Amino acid sequence: MQDADLLDCLVIGGGAAGLTAAVYLGRYKRRVQVVDAGASRLRLIPLSRNVPGFPEGIAGPDLWRRMREHAVAYGVPIAEACIERLEQRAGGGFIAHAAGREWHARYVILATGACDVAPEIPGLDHALQAGQVRYCPVCDGFETQGQRVAVLGRAGHGLRESLFVAGFGNEVTWLAMQSQEEVAPADLARLREAGVRIAESAPTRIECSQSDGVCVDLVNGQRLHFETLYPALGLVHACGLATALGARAHADGQLEVDAHQQTCVPGLYAAGDVSVDLNQISVATGHAAIAATAIHNRL
Ligand SMILES: Cc1cc2nc3c(=O)[nH]c(=O)nc-3n(C[C@H](O)[C@H](O)[C@H](O)COP(=O)(O)OP(=O)(O)OC[C@H]3O[C@@H](n4cnc5c(N)ncnc54)[C@H](O)[C@@H]3O)c2cc1C
Structure with a gap:
């Protein structure tokens, strides 16, 4: 792989957090790629009435589509795939694998969400x-x-x-x-x-x-x-890609992160439901802004 193919940041997950991170990194003119398995919890929301700016409510699928369009408008490519394995790359950064494809990146934001039982x-x-x-x-x-x-x-x-x-x-x-x-x-x-x-x-x-x-x-x-x-049967946090690399999770499943959303694995950030117990769109987008900006400042 040529250095020119190395992404600044790979965003794994294209829901509220991942797409917000994509918008920020796209606007910071960074080389970023989103890979998404297509099962955002946004798509299950009949009508959300607590998203700021939508007093009349907005249907989750509409918000998801608008967020995707927003990321694409700043030139961020979105691939449909499920990352099966993430490994650390010799010389720094990460390699993500999905069904015969791979992406190399200096930083990763894991925005893989959680699923209700x-x-x-x-x-x-x-x-x-x-x-x-x-x-x-x-x-x-x-x-x-x-x-x-x-x-x-x-x-x-x-x-x-x-x-x-x-x-x-x-x-x-x-x-x-x-x-x-x-x-x-x-x-x-x-x-x-x-x-x-x-x-x-x-x-x-x-x-x-x-x-x-x-x-x-x-x-x-x-x-x-x-x-x-x-x-109220609990949630399953999609944190396996991170814990396999040594990231720590809290007892009820969400990933531990610092004030910049970085896990204890240097360069691996987490945003949204995968790293919080207040599962909210505004929290996911806030996390993503923090993680994307921290990465931009380190590049
Ligand atoms: C019925 C319902 C109603 C809700 N109503 C509201 C509401 O009104 N207001 C509110 O603020 N919140 C609401 N929420 C919560 C809100 O949907 C979530 O907090 C928000 O979507 C979290 O964003 P996220 O990006 O962390 O996760 P998600 O939006 O779930 O996105 C995660 C994405 O990661 C992908 N992914 C997972 N693993 C991989 C992998 N290995 N490789 C590639 N991609 C992967 C998934 O397919 C998914 O697309 C509701 C949730 C539900 C279920």
Whole structure:
């Protein structure tokens, strides 16, 4: 490989973080390439109402398309591929491999995101689009005011999310999946104070339909009805390319980074959901601006 082919920066992942990094690096006139596997969580958002500048809301796929167009407008190429392996390059930098192709770069921004652990619900995609199933109360808890809302998740995630969701003037039931025995008395008292009910037994089946909303059957034969369900089953962070190189991750999966978004592997940066527990578009774009500028200043 000729030195002229060496990228200043390879951005792995073309969602909110990766595309923002591409815009910044493109405008800094750096040699940058985005490689994206095409599964941004942006594409799952029916309508986001907390992106600054869009008071009427914007559909996730529209925002994703606009962000791609923005990166392309500054000359950044976007390849569709899934990076399978990242290695350190003799003499500095990195080599990324994907199905017989490879990219060499001085710096890498890992913007590979995270995936929600999905509940077993027939027609889940449709229920997500209809807003009956929602993953992110930070994003859309506001929209559940006055509704009957269920939170599905074991002690830990489920408990924290139930308390959070109950702050929106709704009627919350925690589907605790038989984990309420693990909850400390002080936390049970907090749930009571917040008005959160705990379902009497574990859910056996959840169904969503236009006519009946979200129906939950419990082991004890009860059937509960809700307008909205928040699964709180956790997230899987796509951090494997970095941890394979020795980058450290926190206990719940996101990568550890410094104030410039650099992991403990010199030259390897991380931005967006893969490196934070506040999974938000504005956080992902902020990370990307910080990482891209830090890299530009080092080049
Ligand atoms: C239903 C839903 C609603 C949401 N609503 C909102 C909202 O209203 N407001 C808000 O702020 N946030 C919302 N979010 C969260 C928001 O979508 C994420 O925080 C944001 O997309 C994170 O950006 P990211 O770039 O880190 O990850 P993503 O946008 O998920 O992008 C990651 C990209 O990396 C790619 N990738 C992964 N591994 C590889 C690899 N090995 N090689 C190449 N590419 C790879 C993926 O395919 C994907 O395209 C919502 C999320 C969901 C699921």
